[in-house]
Amino acid sequence: MQSNRPDTDIHELDTKILFKVLYTLNITRHHVVSYPSNHPIIETSATQLLSLLAQLLKLTDRIALGIARDVILVGGDVFERGNAVFRDLANGLFESGVVSLVFNQQVCLPEIVLFCQALGRKREDLIAQGGVSGILARAGVRGIEAKGIDYSAFHSTEMVRIQVAAGAGPEEPGSGLWEHFVGGLMDGTLDTSGSGYVGMDSLDPQAVAEALNRRSYRDEPDERNRPASYESNIVSFMKKLDNEEIESHFRKETLEKLGVFIGKLSPEVRKQFLSSAFRSLAARKDLVEEILANLQKETLLDVFTQIENQQIVVPQAIMTLLGQMSHQRKGDEHLRDVAAARRVSDDEIHNRLKILFREESGDQFIPDSYRESLQSVAATMPGALPQSRRIEELKGSLSTHFVENQVCAIILELIETIDPDEDQARSLSRNLMDLLIYFLETGDYRALAQAHQRLLGFDRESSPFTLPIANEALVFFSSPAIIDEVLAGLDLWGKEKHEGIRALMRQVGAPFVEPLLDRLAEEQGLTMRRFYMACLGDLKHTASQAIQVRLHDRRWYVVRNLVVLLRQINDPEVLTSIGYLVGRSHPKVHLEVLKTYLHFKDPRADRYLVKELENSDMERKLNAVRLCGVSRSPEVIRELTRILDHRGKTEDIFELKRAVLKALAEIGSPAALPAIEDVINTRALWSPVLLNRLKVEAVRSLVHYRDQRAEELLRRIAGGKGDLARLAETALLRGGEGQK
Template identity: 25%
Template sequence: MADEKEKLPLDARILSEAIIELNISRRNVSLYPRGHSLIEGSLNRAFELLQKLFELRPEITLSVAKDTLIIDNYFLDKKNPVYREFALHLSKLNIAYLIFITGLTKDELYEFHRFLSEAAKESTSNELQEILKGHNVIHIKVGFVDYSAFSFREGETKQEASEQHLWERYVYGLLEGSLQTGDIPDGIQDIPPELLATILNKARTENLKEESYDKVITTYIRRSSERAFSSKELKRLMDFINGLKPELKKQFLSSAFKSAPKDIEATENALKDVSVDKVIELLDTINKQKVAVPEPLKILLEKFSSFQPDGIENPVFGDSIIADDIFISPDIISLLSEGNFEAFVTNTYQKEIEKLLTFDASAATTEKLDELKRECDEEYLERDFNLIILEFASSPIVSEQDYNYFIALLGGHAVQFLGTGQYERVLKILKVLESNAAAKLFPDATKAALDYFNSPEFITQCVDSFRIIGREAREEALLLCDYYGESIIPRLIDVLVEEDSQTIRKFFLSLISHFSNKCIPEAIKRLGDQRWFVKRNMLLILREFGGKEIIPHVRPYCHHANIKVSFEAIKCLLKSGDRYGVDALRKYLRSESNEIVEQAVGFSGAFKVREVIPDLIQMLKKKGISGVNLSDKIPVIRALGQIADPSALDVFRELLSSKSLIFKGSVEKLKMEIYMTLKNFPYEAITDLVEAGLQSKDEQIREESLKLKRQYAD
């Protein structure tokens, strides 16, 4: 399989989001109990994304190669910190691949995460399989690396062999007698006692001889019977014995005691540096296992048990007191003795203690308690944890390994913050990384992290978050838009184009408007979209922020098949001062379609297009041959009233003086409409019309005229 960048499969974006959510939910399951809001939220997101993948494929196989994830024959981005963290966690459990199968339930996904958090790293593949079976995960198949299938041969090498498995081979060789102590490297003493105990607990010991136990002890401690135990060796031996299974403790204790030194004083000195708890634990094990104790150790234990009264009830060992299994030095004994108590605890101090004992805390204010509860709230804890990680990530003294770990954590934090609308937290992460890049702090890892946060996938996640929760944090969303600049504009326009909700479209239009004329190139490019509403929305953006440069791109749409697109294009040209828009509007005013004419008339009035006043006046002067024709003039009167140019008053006077016996009702409606529009004109220009209206026989005209006169008087 070539390790090179290849074209990813079509479902790579959904897969990427699914892996990110899987990693977040894995961490949450390891930190919080079932039912916690963070667990439920991350589980739901991961489950929904996996269901989308199942719509494309019945099975999804994810392979693991150390710190890299592989889907099909494609390596996922090795520089992505979230991918890397998830892969490393699986690798530590010797997981070679995962197969997610259709039918997977959310409960199974939760149980799988529990398995990942509970499984011990030192367990064998068979043991891990048994643990997984206990979680009843049916629709996730897990393949483990079987190290027993590997062997050493002459002329072959094994790269990066697991140190733990290497020690297992040595220890098993000692037990079986196939390996001599001289063949063991000196580094075997560096095996942690807990790990050695774990290795032996897994070994088959039914048919082992007594010499096998002796060989392990002498090899691990590296000592002879003539030399006494050092305190370090004694502590390591105790930790090792305590980690063994009960049935092994007796054999190894016996082997350890065989080489016990005869020098009681040396052993006593070694015991002085060992905690009382460990000594008592060793004694308890000896009693339970009924191990024969060597004479020197028996003498020492008798001395240890010979406690002499010294004026107090607690037992004494040497010059020290043992109280509740704790050694108390002679200085402390002197301090607490009855005769010297008042020298160290004065009467004043004693009174203060009595006050504390009698103080009634129930009446104290709960303000500090409430503040403490708030600080223990999950949101505060998550915030503080993120701030701590940011501090670590910006520290120049951290190792590269730790830095990569912190970066992976920050990647998960950023996704969580997007889910809750905490965009200022995402910005803080970005600013820390920018600062690290400027300071050249682990430049390769920092660049990889910045590449991830500036990738189309992450920007799309930001925009998806804006769509769901962005309106509740508008100012912070704008700040995040500012950070990404023009690179986020296409994603914002994508939502504006596809979104059904008018409220969300309006919000995204406000985000796009924040970029002013920077969004013009993308809007011009989208004019080529075949959908009429996309063209209309792009023309709206161009009208808002465009100048003379948009005119050549907009003119062709003045004659679009959809009248909404045409009028939006005319608006653009009118705002830009291009007369081509006026000519296009006049064409629609002369249309044979009454519906189009009415829209053009309404458009002329709403946008106060003075250039078409002559055209509107001409429409009023046109003789009506029916009541319907006269009613068609009402929208024209309204449009002229909205424009409120005094040049239209003469034609109003002509209409007010006209009479018709046949269409009297329609004429009266025209006259009433004229008086309704006069309020938009200067009063000096309509004084004669107001006075005439006061004398009208029509009550509504008289009332409107009186209202105009009073308005002017006020």
């Protein structure tokens, strides 16, 4: 029997549920692509989506969604324009060729999973199988309709190039410049009325300008992102225009069309377009000059008037060009006056801004008549007029997400303060869990962290129903599926949400330790490894035991990172766990172990350093020398001076000795001065360049010794001749300034 229920209308649906449906659809799409097909999280998210769809389908037979490149439409209206998650969902559907998506009463769990699997396929596979709609049709799916591009309309041809018209000849480089520009300008937009669309068979510059004017008029409240799209399109267009293969007559024709196009734009759209053009082409004054040269005189005068009124933003480099152009056009007095008026020195700009932003000077910039009108209006008001910033805050308080945050705060307050009966307690618990899931799905990890902190604060003196509800909610935070979901958000949401996720992990604590360690062990990227280590470092002693258990991992790079983490935790007790790694591990692990012993000033650290300095392996010895600067052990100092006395002539030996001089300078012990003096007095026939570098390092190091003998040595060297003498004299002067 035919149902009489109407199709979807954005105003008739429960927008709160629709909001959740779209969020959950996007999450399910990512889960299906990211996890193995038998992973439980796929069934969990798909089941939740099915439940939400069932709630909406009680109101209508079908839910129809329109898909553009970056927006979703319901009932002909854009739904939540600017929402990052919906933009991601729209882009994913659009890239898979889906332009219309319908859910009906027959939708089921397997169909949802199959649909999301289809969205995860490569475009070539989708085209070969007739798109997402073809995959669904062959599988007998009845509850989901995904209409898209009709790939069957495309067919192969033996022609090497498709000609524009019969007899027109092959396309020459640059012949499609204007078409590319217009296509890029209009790409990714959806005009539900049809009046703003320009077909590729109607590319007259005036028609394109009029279409852009109409689109701007309709979308004016949401035009915040338009300048960015202009900039990217202008840059792309100018790159094509710069192509050396383009015939000059095509270039000239395209620039003439661009001039006509700019001339036919409305003042508001022209302001946006030229501001973007000047900003993106600030380094290409030659191209700006070509564009301006193709404008009609009337248009050029209008442009200069807009610049004079500061309606068009012009970088200083372009203003210089305008000044030059004004001198070239002697007859155009207006052009010269505008350019001259806009050339202002940096100091003058600074002084003007100081005057403008002086608190007590605000009235100077408001006309008297207008100020009197404002005061008369304000006098009739019961209170002060709200500021625009306050209005924006009030608008934000009406958003769905803000309301959900406040509802969560109220529920937590009720749980702690009232004494509900069993049914009320169950209802509060269910609503709280729904909100926690909502925050997880929308990526509001800070709200989750705040809720967890509040739940932990409930004490034993709370009402009898408080603790069971709190405990149930706390179990949610420690659930493996939820932890996986939070960590998956690192990839799903990107860097924007990393700090929020880190705050949540820091708040929840122990349940995240093992999953973080697993991810750290497998992560290939340096940035994410550092992020995981920072998160584990936040957990400090909570993570310490789990880290120590994993020190027996066979992968040296994993053990190295674990030793670094234990050092960051700053607990000397960890030394008992890493002692066995000394001398028995990979050199890089061994180095981090030595750093850890030195960090905690353990007496064994100096013994380990001496052993490393005696080692025949040059790399291990050099690493040990670089750590010696924090030691004050006489044994370590003696071993370092022995290295200086070594008579080797290779470049490695000289590099090692330079590192020794730096370490001894950090220590600053006078016991090293005789060895340093020997280096400075050394004469050699071989490797004079390397030896001279070593002597320079030795002289520079002397300023770090707070001993009279070091100063006397510098004075003796300064009394001589050559580069070392000049270097010693400079060192003495700097040393004298430091003492003052």
